[in-house]
Amino acid sequence: MQLRAVLSVGIVLGLGTVGTLAAWSATTTTTSGTFTTGTVDLWLNDVNATEVTPLSVPLGSALLPGQSAAVRIAVQSRGNVAANYTTRVRGSGAAGTAVQLTVVVGGTISGSTCTGTPAVTSMTLTGSDASILGTRGPLAAGTGTEVLCLQIGLPVGASNITQTATGSVVLTFEGTGVASV
Numbered sequence: 001m002q003l004r005a006v007l008s009v010g011i012v013l014g015l016g017t018v019g020t021l022a023a024w025s026a027t028t029t030t031t032s033g034t035f036t037t038g039t040v041d042l043w044l045n046d047v048n049a050t051e052v053t054p055l056s057v058p059l060g061s062a063l064l065p066g067q068s069a070a071v072r073i074a075v076q077s078r079g080n081v082a083a084n085y086t087t088r089v090r091g092s093g094a095a096g097t098a099v100q101l102t103v104v105v106g107g108t109i110s111g112s113t114c115t116g117t118p119a120v121t122s123m124t125l126t127g128s129d130a131s132i133l134g135t136r137g138p139l140a141a142g143t144g145t146e147v148l149c150l151q152i153g154l155p156v157g158a159s160n161i162t163q164t165a166t167g168s169v170v171l172t173f174e175g176t177g178v179a180s181v
Contacts, residue, residue: 038081042175068153077139082178084137091125096167107149114149
């Protein structure tokens with residue numbers, strides 16, 4: 001009987017201690033200060049060119065086999081962060097896919113050709129985008145500029161089907177922000 005009394009007291013004390021556990025807790029939060037995001041904005045020859053409203057540069061007319069035309073394009077960073085850029089090119093139409101492209105970074109125009117050391121030489125264009133020049137830059141935020149001299153030439157052996165043909169050369173410039181320069 002005494003054994004039962006001792007065991008029942010142990011059970012009562014055991015249940016009592018389980019119910020009396022307690023813990024302290026606290027919660028805190030923090031928030032960042034206000035911040036803004038950067039912008040990458042490439043312009044061409046002081047024009048905010050887009051796919052919808054591209055920059056159009058005249059290359060003349062009546063290009064004959066063996067002749068070329070040249071134009072300079074200033075790639076400009078107008079965003080608030082420095083930018084690298086890449087360039088793709090393709091020909092469009094019968095004349096656009098019959099020409100060859102030469103690119104001189106920083107080149108000048110003499111007559112109908114670009115002067116300087118070519119970064120791309122006599123590249124035959126197709127109707128598909130082709131990467132040229134690799135990654136260029138960085139161009140400084142807001143003011144960075146790099147000039148490309150583009151020379152479009154119709155090869156001496158151009159086919160007769162290019163007579164009176166029309167076409168264009170489409171260059172696509174894509175910028176990416178650079179963390180710091």
